[in-house]
Amino acid sequence: MFNNSNHAYIKDGWFREINDKSFPGQAFIMAVDSILYQAQSEFQDILIFRNKVYGTVLVLDGIIQCTEFDEFAYQEMITHIAMFAHSDPKRVLIIGGGDGGVLREVAKHSCVKQITMVEIDASVIELSRKFLPTLxxxxxxxxxxxxxxxxxxxxxxxxxxxxxxNRYDVIVTDSSDPEGPAEAFFQERYFQLLKNALNPNGVVIMQSSENIWLNLNYLRDLKNTAKKVFPNTEYCYTMVPTYTSGQLGLIVCSNNASLSLDNPQRVISEQEQEQLKYYNPQIHSSAFVLPTWADMIINK
Incomplete structure (x- = not known):
């Protein structure tokens, strides 16, 4: 075990997620029962600790990536919104996602024939498999x-x-927040690369790093950036308690302008639904419904 007092993000037994650039004027804190791992990889600071409510917690560069308690709310939605928005996904690409959660969810689809996963930091995979094997x-x-x-x-x-x-039916971008090495994943050039790697009826989804309670203008600008590249672009969200303000946005795009991204294109089987804790067809559609004030800014 590591000493709880020997980490920059931990003080008096509490982990503090403070980021004035991304989350100005607020912070998230969580009690640290024990530190399981702490080190600087080639690409980022990695911290893994235990909390008595949320279980094992993975932190990259000071930002919580997932916890055992609520990870499925993120993993299922960023995966199955895109997977069920496609009528028959055979080839799937995952960018990032070293913790293995998106991979776990994609693998639940028997129609998938090939899964390509691209992760820059091998240590995230190794550590997640060791400390967060359920992901x-x-x-x-x-x-x-x-x-x-x-x-x-x-x-x-x-x-x-x-x-x-070599193009894909579904691409899931599970990157860190847009700072440091992940900054390029939130720019127009990246959306163009996604478009070029996607089949004509393909679907791409990415976490937006923000939600309607944090930075509405940023979401509007990010969606507009995606719309410059994709003829079909929508915003939806999922509820994740350990993300700042408890909500995380998702940008969903397709090369097919007539595809209804907010409606599942396949009927979910009873066996598939039994494997899921958060996602269902009703959640899929309702995740695109925004409060009036947010809808007027993001979707108008």
Missing amino acids: SDGAFEDERLDLKLCDGFKFLQDIGDSGLQ
């Missing part, structure tokens, strides 16, 4: 998985240059 739940052993340890931006560039046969 991947054995999905790293799935025979459909092609794991690539490289930069997601560069990988997308190569896919776009390689021809239509």
Whole structure:
């Protein structure tokens, strides 16, 4: 075990998520029962600790990425909104997602024939498998998985240059917040790379890093950036207690302008639904419904 007092984000036994750039004027704190791991990888600061309510907590560069208690609210929605918005996804690309949660959810779809996962930081995969094994739940052993340890931006560039046969039906971007190495994943050039790697009827989804309670103008600008590239762009959200203000936004896009992203294109089977804790067809559609004041800014 590590000493609770020997980390920059922990004081008096409490982890403090303070980020004046992303979350000005507020902070999130959580009691630390014990630190399981702390180190600086080649790319980011990694902290893993235990909390008696939320279980094991993964923190990257001072921002909580997931906890055992509520991770499914994020993993299921960022995965299944896109997966069920597509009528028959065969090839799926995951950018980031080293904790294995999105991979676990994608692997639940029997229609998928190939899963490519691109993660730049191998240590996140290794540590998550050790300290948070329920996130991947054995999905790293799935025979459909092609794991690539490289930069997601560069990988997308190569896919776009390689021809239509290598494109994907669904792309899930599970990146960190837009600071440091993840900043490029929230710019127009990245959306263009996603478009070039996507099949004509494909669907891409990414976490927006913000929600309607934090920075509404940023969400409007991010959606407008995506709309410059994709003819079909929508905003939806999921509820995650350990994300600042308890809500996390998602940007969903498609090359198919007529596709109804807010409606599942496939009927979820009873067996599929039994595997899920958060997602269902009603949640899928309602996640796109915004309060009037937010809708007027984001969707007008």
